[in-house]
Amino acid sequence: MAIKLIRKRATSGGERLHRGGPLGGSARWQQKAASILAVIRRINYDPVLLFFLMLIAAIGLVAGYSASEQSVVWVEKSAFRFALAFLLMLAIAQIPQRFFFTIAPWLFGFVVLLLVAVYLFGDIGKGARRWLDLGFIRFQPAEFLKLGMPMMLAWFLAKRPLPPRFLDVLIALMLIAIPTILIILQPDLGTAILVMMAGIFVLFFAGLSWWYVLAFVLAVSAAAPMMWFYVMHDYQKERVLTLFNPMADPLGAGYHTIQSMIAIGSGGIWGKGWLQGTQSHLNFLPEGTTDFILAVYAEEFGLMGLIILFSLYLAVIWRGLMIAAYAESTAGRMLAAAISMTFLVYVFVNAGMVIGILPVVGVPLPLMSYGGTALVTIMIALGMLMSIRTQRSFLGHER
Amino acid sequence: MSIRDAWRSTEPVRLEDHGVDTRHQARQIFRRRILLAAFIALAVFAILLWRAAFLQVDRHAHFSELAESNRTRTLVIPPERGRIFDDAGRVVADNIATFQVQITREDATNxxxxxxxxQEVLNLDDDTMNDLRERIRFGRSFDPMLVKSDLTPFEMAKIAQLQPWLPGVEIHSSLKRVYPYRQLLAHVVGYVGRINVADLKxxxxxxxxxxxxxxxxxIERQYEDVLHGTPGHKDVEVDALGRVVKVLNIVRPIPGKDIHLSLDVxxxxxxxxALGAFSGAVVVEDPxxxxxxxxxxxxxxxxxxxxxxISQKNYKALLDDPERPLFxxxxTATYPPGSTIKPVMALAGLQAGIVDPNKKFFAGPYFQIPGDEHRYRxxxxxxxxxxxxxDAITQSCDVYFYDLAFRLGIDKLHQFLTEFGLGAKTGIxxxxxxxxxxxxxxxxxKTKNQAWYPGETVIAGIGQGYMLTTILQLAQTTATLAESGKRFRPWLxxxxxxxxxxxxxxxxxYWNDVxxxxxxxxxSPKGTARRIAAPYLIAGKTGTAQVFTVAQNARYNAKALAQKLHDHALFIGFAPYDDPRIAVAIIAEHGGSGAGTTAPMARKIMDYALGYQAKAPVKIELINHGD
Structure with missing residues (x-):
């Protein structure tokens, strides 16, 4: 994966820079500039995806300024985080996609081991055993699986005949089930669902027979009551019940939902105007800068604002699916499609929660919510998407 | 050819199983599914928008109303803390007004x-200013930001003078707790501090x-409920940014109650x-x-x-001080009572009927348990x-009390002392x-998992060994002796x-015998504290407690070492003898002997408390609290 730099003489042929140049006539300088430019030109990125993502991030900062009670410091911090995240995305985009599938089984195996470690001696934070404390750093191994799972499955299925045959489907389901169960045991239902969905998407795009899909749907509807009685914790049940009747406990479990619905509903079609939202500014809306930023945005920019924002998200997903459709490698196209759909799940789960059609789960809105780990995960995924778009080596030429 | 080989080969191969190139088929399926996924994405956003439209168009009026009614706020008005006074009405914990400068961003024109x-007027350093700028930038535009607290009158005057050039700058006053007598009453009155996590519980x-x-x-902690009072509140209407628009209702706070202590400053x-340079304690009680x-x-x-x-530096200095001023x-400290326990021992002996107050006993230079070589000197x-x-009490005869304790036995001894209130909190x-x-x-x-040895009973007779008392307990014991058995719970x-x-x-x-x-x-001319005989009648008992703990590895210079090895000097006493009005217990750590060190201290205290002028009046330096 050596960096191959092809130096061309600046004076040769059509690529010659104009004589004398704006900064003097030193041929050496021009040579240097030309070679640097050549490298920069070879930086791989998807302009369409980048454009839409930056628009969403900009909206996120605008809404965040209002949600953070007009704190310039917050906006600076947030913009800095976004800048870092975009750089990370571009860095990931330079990695040849083969690399992702080479590390996939190792990453997957390692993270599953970590999950077992968390289960055995994890740290308890907020009543759930999610964190692994290595002394110098505490982290949630489950977060890695949001990417590790589709990578692993794409790697696994691409080596087998497609559409997958019964035995392969069975193994793939095992690969999905083991970490999912480990994450449910933590308990972190939100992450477990995201991880499971990512795996199932890969299976789906691998061309899983509709009979399997049907069987899966049936299994889920059969498992739902089982989950309710045996797996879900009381606070999780409460959130689901609240969804159906938020007014039952307006100051307790239903508080978030009610306040968020008041914020959105009072926004109307055109919204109250930027910085004019009362719900968020009077602190009725908790976590305005994180999970509930969409409510702040919808209150101030109304239905029109939501249409614009959702269009941008749709554009990102559309672009991701396009990349998947045109990807050449089998593993790459499955991974790209799964990442796009996981992105959709993020948006749907968060927006659905804010808007009051899904229970309250801690899933952030990509590029809008203020949050470290989730942003990093999403940006790495988008970087992979960009890497899959161009099938080339590190800073190399397009194939 | 197996499927796996087919997969690995570069040429498209017809496979045996279904007779089709599975990769090609999979690609077709993939294309169709991508299309399906795009439709799913469209449908998801359609559902979200449909729901948003329902909330924002259909139910807009309803939610607008709810948002409007969310506009009242309740602001809490904290109560003023009760003050603390001494016996004669001197304030020992006070609330004084302090003044702060605040600046409001949106009112400041420049x-x-x-x-x-x-910065110029208040002499603020650059760090403070940077911090202030940061806070102003970070905070809400209409929230006043603290610039400086504890303003001097000069600074206040200066700011008042410059008011025309300082729109948005205002002086705000608040109450601060002050202890005018500083360290004199620190342990009794205590102090207040910021509410921390432990308090919140x-x-x-x-x-x-x-x-x-x-x-x-x-006292600040003990009577927190009394001193604190009940907070009031103010219901206000706020605008979209949280600025107060209208006050709807005010409930005034009820200030905390004042507390009057029994202490005499x-x-x-x-x-x-009187304690001078010694570390130690004095408790004076009205029996x-x-x-x-x-x-x-x-x-x-x-x-x-x-x-x-408290600043980290000051707190560390207090904690690291070898004399432990916070203790x-x-x-809280417990000491072996030494000979001051002898009057109670004598009572125990009398009550058990093993000593006759008038019978003479021969007290040699040492006591021996029958059949044991060890000599208790x-x-x-x-x-x-x-x-x-x-005589035994007067001369603090150890052998007499060795014998008494030995014959009494630890069980009876324990029972009587417990009845006397020792070994339990006094309930102050x-x-x-x-x-x-x-x-x-x-x-x-229980604690040492060992049997009791008779020798331990013997030394308990002179208040050594395991026995520990607080100075408050000794004062309480003295009061009981003074009142011939009548007991009151000590109180402030x-x-x-x-x-x-x-x-x-x-x-x-028996009471009178003791x-x-x-x-x-x-x-009496033979009494250990005969030096303090006064125009009024004092009764007392000196004591010396052996210092058990000398840090083995600590480095002291020779003089300090000698000082550290000195015994603790104790004295208990009450006066006047026939109608006791005060009972005193004193310890001077490493004071040497009770007779030489603590008894004269008691004399000074009693002189003042009973209104006598001593022959050589002691020069008392009251702790300066003026500045």
Whole structure:
């Protein structure tokens, strides 16, 4: 994966820079500039995806300024985080996609081991055993699986005949089930669902027979009551019940939902105007800068604002699916499609929660919510998407 | 050819199973599914928008109304904390007004210039200014930001003068807790501090909204509920940014109640001064009521340091001080009582009927348990000869009490001392009291898992060994002796006054036998404290407690080492003998002998308390609290 730099003489042929140049006539300088430019030109990125993502991030900062009670410091911090995240995305985009599938089984195996470690001696934070404390750093191994799972499955299925045959489907389901169960045991239902969905998407795009899909749907509807009685914790049940009747406990479990619905509903079609939202500014809306930023945005920019924002998200997903459709490698196209759909799940789960059609789960809105780990995960995924778009080596030429 | 080989080969191969190229088929399926996924994405956003439209168009009026009604706020008005007074009405914990400068961003017309002016006038350093700029930028535009607290009159005048150039700058006043007597009453009155996480666990947060102080120790902590008061509140209407538009309703706070202590500040000052350079404690109690008139622990600290959060440096200095100024020596520290326990031992012996007050006993230079070689020596190398009970107390004859304790046995000894209130908290209205220790067979088995040895009974007779008491307990014991068995719970605030069951002796004359012994300690030519004989009649008992713990590895210079090895000097006493009005217990750590060091201290305290002028009046330096 050596960096191959092809130096061309600046004076040769059509690529010659104009004589004398704006900064003097030193041929050496021009040579240097030309070679640097050549490298920069070879930086791989998807302009369409980048454009839409930056628009969403900009909206996120605008809404965040209002949600953070007009704190310039917050906006600076947030913009800095976004800048870092975009750089990370571009860095990931330079990695040849083969690399992702080479590390996939190792990453997957390692993270599953970590999950077992968390289960055995994890740290308890907020009543759930999610964190692994290595002394110098505490982290949630489950977060890695949001990417590790589709990578692993794409790697696994691409080596087998497609559409997958019964035995392969069975193994793939095992690969999905083991970490999912480990994450449910933590308990972190939100992450477990995201991880499971990512795996199932890969299976789906691998061309899983509709009979399997049907069987899966049936299994889920059969498992739902089982989950309710045996797996879900009381606070999780409460959130689901609240969804159906938020007014039952307006100051307790239903508080978030009610306040968020008041914020959105009072926004109307055109919204109250930027910085004019009362719900968020009077602190009725908790976590305005994180999970509930969409409510702040919808209150101030109304239905029109939501249409614009959702269009941008749709554009990102559309672009991701396009990349998947045109990807050449089998593993790459499955991974790209799964990442796009996981992105959709993020948006749907968060927006659905804010808007009051899904229970309250801690899933952030990509590029809008203020949050470290989730942003990093999403940006790495988008970087992979960009890497899959161009099938080339590190800073190399397009194939 | 297996499927796997087919997969690996570069040529498209017809496979045996279905007769089709599976990769090609998979690609077709993939294309169709991508299309399906795109439709799913469209459908998802359609559902979200449909729901948003329902909330924002159909139910808009309903939710707008709800949002409007969300506009009232309740602001808490904290109550003023009750003050604390001494016996004569001197304020020992006060609230004084302090002034702060605040600046509001949206009212300041030229923020940059105003900040420059403020920096100049208030002499602020650059770090403070940077921090202030950051806070102004970070905070809400209409929230006042603190620039400087504790303004001097000069600074206030300067700001008032510059007011035309400082729009948006205002002076705000608030109350601050102050302890005018500084270290004199630090351990008793205690101090308040900022509410921390540990405090939050034991208080009702509703009552403490908006309050910055909570009692951390001493009376401030004990009577927190009384002193704190009830907060009021103000219902206000706010605009979209949270700015107060209209006040709807005000409920005024109820200030905390004032507290009057039984302490007498001048007496406390004299007691503190009497201790001189010694570390130690003095407790002065009124035996007729149980009122604590003075309670000194030295060295002490300045409680004012703690009020607005003590600096790390100051706190470290207090913690690292080898004399441990934060440690309350009057009721938290426990010491072996030494010979001061002898009057109680004598009572125990009389009650058990094993000593006759008039029968003479030969006290040689040492005592031996029959059948044991070990010699328990008297403090006087040649012994005391033939002594009665009275003589034994007067001369503090160790051998007499070795014999008494040995014949009494640890069980009876433990029972009587416990009945006397030793080994248990006195119940004074202060937090952090120690219970001391009266050893027993059971205690030793439980804590040390060892049997009780008769030799330990012998040394318990002179208040050594395992026995531990607080100085407060000694004062309480002295009061009981002074009142011939009538007991009161010690108190600082009248509400804690309580008569406790009296101690009844088999013959009332036993009290006088012992009390007269104590009288002779001061007033007989052989008494150990004869030097302090006064125009009024003092009864007392000196004591010396061996220092058990000398740090083995600590480095002291020779002189300090010698000082550290000195015994603790103790004295208990009451006066006047025939109608006791005060009872005193003193310890001077490493003071040497009770007769030489602590007895004269007691004299000074009693002189003042009973209104006598001593022959050579002691020069008392009251702790300066003016500045």
């Amino acid at each position: 923020l940059k210039q105003e900040l420059t002016i403020l 034991r208080i009702n947060p509703d009552v403490y909204q908006g309050t910055q102080y909570i009692g951390k120790s001493g 001048p007496l406390q000052g004299i007691a503190a001064a 007729r009521t149980g009122a604590i008139k003075a309670m000194v622990s030295r060295p002490s600290f300045d409680p004012n340091l703690f009020v607005d959060g 309350d020596r009057a009721m 008297d403090w006087q190398r040649w012994g005391h000869g033939w002594v009665t009970l009275d 209205d202060l937090p952090g009291e120690s219970s001391g220790l009266v050893p027993s067979r059971e205690w030793k088995r 605030v009248k509400t804690n006054e309580l008569a406790e069951p009296s101690i009844v002796m088999n013959h009332a004359s 009390r007269h012994g104590m009288f002779d300690v001061v007033n």
